[in-house]
Amino acid sequence: MSILAYNGAAIIAMNGKDCVAIAADRRFGVQAQTVSMDFDKIFEMGPHLYIGLPGLATDVQTVSQRLNFRLKMYELRENRRIRPKTFMSMVSNLLYERRFGPYFVEPVVAGLDPKTHQPFIASMDLIGCPMITDDFVVSGTCSEQMYGMCESLWEPNLEPDDLFETISQALMNAFDRDAVSGWGAVVYIIEKDKVTKKLLKTRMD
Amino acid sequence: EYIAKNIQLYKMRNGYELSPHAAANFTRKQLADALRSQTPYNVNMLLAGHDKEDGPSLYYMDYLASLNKVPFGVHGYGGFFSLSVMDRYYQKDMNQDEAMKLLQQCIDEVE
Numbered sequence: 496m497s498i499l500a501y502n503g504a505a506i507i508a509m510n511g512k513d514c515v516a517i518a519a520d521r522r523f524g525v526q527a528q529t530v531s532m533d534f535d536k537i538f539e540m541g542p543h544l545y546i547g548l549p550g551l552a553t554d555v556q557t558v559s560q561r562l563n564f565r566l567k568m569y570e571l572r573e574n575r576r577i578r579p580k581t582f583m584s585m586v587s588n589l590l591y592e593r594r595f596g597p598y599f600v601e602p603v604v605a606g607l608d609p610k611t612h613q614p615f616i617a618s619m620d621l622i623g624c625p626m627i628t629d630d631f632v633v634s635g636t637c638s639e640q641m642y643g644m645c646e647s648l649w650e651p652n653l654e655p656d657d658l659f660e661t662i663s664q665a666l667m668n669a670f671d672r673d674a675v676s677g678w679g680a681v682v683y684i685i686e687k688d689k690v691t692k693k694l695l696k697t698r699m700d
Numbered sequence: 701e702y703i704a705k706n707i708q709l710y711k712m713r714n715g716y717e718l719s720p721h722a723a724a725n726f727t728r729k730q731l732a733d734a735l736r737s738q739t740p741y742n743v744n745m746l747l748a749g750h751d752k753e754d755g756p757s758l759y760y761m762d763y764l765a766s767l768n769k770v771p772f773g774v775h776g777y778g779g780f781f782s783l784s785v786m787d788r789y790y791q792k793d794m795n796q797d798e799a800m801k802l803l804q805q806c807i808d809e810v811e
Contacts, residue, residue: 502766523768528779530760531768552766557732596736 498599499621501526503675504536504549505635507666508605508616509649510628511658514686515614517545517605518666520635522678523552532678532699540566541576543685544606546586549635550621551599558598562589579606579615583625590623597621601634605685612687631665637673644669655684659693667697703727720749724759724767731765744775774806782806 503524508517523534537547538559546562548555565585569577577585583604590598603618618632619625626632631649633641644665653661663682670677680695706726711717718726724747734741747759760773772786785806794802 501764523766525762528783530773531770534768551764552768553732553735553762553764556728556767557765 499550499601500636500675502550502552503636503673505637505641505666505670505673505676506536506547506549506603507631507633507641507645507662507669508547508603508618509631509645509653509658509662509665510614510616510651511653511655513612513614514655514658514684515605515607515616516655516658516662516682516684517547517603517616518662518680518682519547519549520666520670520676520678520680522676524675524678526675529678535681537681537683538563540582541606541609543609543612543690544577544579544582544604545683545685546582547603547605547634548600549603550601554598554600558589558600558602562586565589576609578608579604579617580627582606583617583619583627587619587623587625590619590621594622603632603634607685607687636676637669640669640672641665655686655691659684659691663695667695671698703730719751719754720747720757720759721751721754721769723747723749724761724769728761728765728767731761731763735765746773746775778806778810781809785809
């Protein structure tokens with residue numbers, strides 16, 4: 496089995512009208528065996544900045560801890576909140592430092608610019624190659640299924656409530672077709688003035 | 701033994717014992733650092749402790765250093781059987797006797 500599929504994960508981020516949404520499954524498993532259903536793969540890096548980390552669970556935890564450290568140092572030195580695009584470059588740098596012994600995570604960044612509130616989503620491969628898009632990004636073991644779902648369901652300028660419906664349906668139906676992801680889902684909808692976290696009721700198999 | 705001694709050192713240096721959460725994260729970091737060095741450890745573990753603030757806690761850690769706080773955990777092939785038994789009968793507020801009975805049921809299942 497591929498190392499990236501050892502623990503299983505599914506993450507989507509989508510762009511909406513002045514908002515972004517990021518959603519992930521909650522399974523933590525060891526190949527076929529599920530160990531827990533409350534493993535968080537989305538980490539809050541700022542009031543309107545979230546990163547989703549699918550891939551090998553140990554690297555998910557290591558990368559999020561290292562990234563948190565770098566981010567706090569940045570905020571102490573610069574005395575301001577980081578911009579999503581800069582944060583994406585920070586993640587990319589962290590991953591490329593390990594070019595020949597990489598962390599097995601393929602991150603997804605979603606957030607709003609602290610000043611202009613412009614929505615931003617991006618994804619990266621395991622050695623840090625960034626990709627910024629205006630519609631949606633997916634990452635995880637069922638990425639093909641997620642691409643299919645997003646391509647058919649997404650449309651531009653969705654309001655936060657519609658965006659929530661769209662991202663939830665895309666994620667749930669995609670990971671229902673994958674053995675190693677699923678077992679619960681969490682969705683964060685990030686708007687200018689608030690962030691809503693919703694837990695989805697899904698098929699627990 | 702390395703971990704146990706380090707935890708005692710912390711207690712001596714700081715005047716209070718490490719919480720289970722802190723001990724688990726400390727162990728995880730040791731394991732994760734060793735993983736990408738020349739001498740990785742190959743050990744799965746279940747770490748359990750009691751804390752005044754959080755109460756009892758159980759942490760599942762695999763040999764790749766992924767850490768999870770779980771209500772019940774198993775390592776190995778026996779897990780495939782025991783997990784189903786525990787999913788069915790585990791309650792959050794079980795007392796010690798009920799918990800021992802459940803563990804015995806799991807052992808019987810594996811046998």
